[in-house]
Amino acid sequence: MSLPSARTFAGLVVAGIAAPAAVGLVAQPASAASVGTWDKVAQCESTGNWSISTGNGYYGGLQFSSATWAEFGGKRYAPQADRATKAQQIAVAEKVLATQGPGAWPACGKLAGLQRGGPAPEAPKAPAAPKAPAEGTGASAAGKAYSVVSGDTLGTIGSKLGIGWQKLYTDNRSVIGSDPNMIIPGQRLAYGSGSGGGSDAPAAPKPSNSSKSAGVLPVSGATVSARYHQSGGWAAGHHTGIDFAVSTGTPVKAAAAGTVVSSGRQGAYGNAVVIKHDDGRHTLSAHLSSATASAGERVLAGEQIGRSGNTGNSTGPHLHFEVRSSNSYGADVNPVTWLNGLGVSL
Template identity: 50%
Template sequence: MPAKGKHRRPKSQRFSRTIAIAGVGGVALALPLMGAAGVHAATPAAAHSVVKAAPAAAKTYVVKAGDTLSKIADAQNVSGGWKRLYSDNHSAVGGDPSLIRPGLKLTIGQKAAAPAAKSSATATQAFAPKAATGAGFALPVQGASIGTAYKTAGSMWSSGYHTGVDFVVPTGTPIKAIGAGTVVSAGLDGAYGNEVVIQHADGKYSQYAHMSSLSVSSGQTVTGGRQIGLSGATGNVTGPHLHFEIRTTPSYGSDVDPVAYLRAHGVSL
């Protein structure tokens, strides 16, 4: 799912600071703070106050046709770029930041209100996986051709490129864990549809998306080659396939080349 969006440094904010001094006839005069040294010397007893400009209020942006998070972040000077914009609006956008629809309202300037958090047991499993047994790596699906390759560029992806690799298979094809590990999440995840994420012994995570059904659950340990579900077309897709990623964290945006990873573990493609 599409290269890092453009990051533009936000324009520095100038804070208007003034002091108030007593004037003739009791009328208050406002002077710039930078030129106030002489005034203080002449009127040591004069009451003064420093007024700071209020921080910019958060605003709402309504997504238009052709928009991407990268374009919006660039146009709105979002500090942190599209990743910050996505983080602040994750509850509204969903699991795939490359899929934003016209009419969607995004909060710019602060984090949007989030839905109720998942149970602590589920949330911590990704960081404290159980030990897994089994060895050896294999393809996640057999007899499949590769459709969209890793890092294929395109404006449909907020990061500018495809973050995984697509294996073209019909619905109902068995999907298998590429290696031993612990299931850190299994279920419906927005545009990814039914997905499974597995943490492996080397600290990397494999993701399997758009499945029609799942046969594992969060917290379960699996061996390499263990069936974890069936391929499908759930979520936002144009046809049945397996979207497969290798990540350095359980979350979107930490992808590495999945083909290179498999080859490094002795898997031929």
């Protein structure tokens, strides 16, 4: 069956699911499907694009309608499914599966082998492994464990625990898997003395130092399509930042440590994230398909803050990256010079 038909059938069935009051009574683990199975459903529904919004009334990798997304609690994560993370979309899909069953995705669910009562939606098959430090039988009896809940990211967990997200990921890679942006409710992450085999767990790196000594490019594997102060038809008469040519959905990272000032729709910039860094500079990452960082959140260099896109006043998928001396238009400074100061070269 063609892809448009699969999306349409799934949307029609899901939209007709019972009221959300009944959903809260469902024991979600009994209907859980594996992450791999949801990936197959998404591949069929949206060619695996978890940030897709084509204007057909259905959003995200699993093609939720607005009504279904709201009914099953999706708005606690984002206004529409395409602006939520993969893990958040799967969490909502589990509620749909528990109520409607695999028939909610009649074509793609069958093709992907979607069924009730599958394995828990977690890539590693042994979720009990990280419990060892908390019970004192692993690397250190002084270690602890944190249970992931809906809406968590490694960044927000690290802020709660006073640990850099990179160390949290390194210590729990066997639990999380290869993608640090994909954590699942119910996973237990070890932290504290002796966790993960690192000998200096209590001495988590200070975010205030990392932005002054190290940085990263905001996107990987990209080419520069427009340079700073390049002349053209921009409102300022020249380009106020750097454009990186990347496909929609490419992870966008914080170039240095700092605090998120704003996240969401910002006029001509489309979806954008502004970060105030420890050196006082502000960075703007614009035209995102989704902004996953939240205002007030502390982020470290290399931590994902969104995904590239083509929103706002944009002629094609790319990342517009600005560095400013203050959080205002016209305060732009040369981003290449700033990145060079962090040890990053273009």
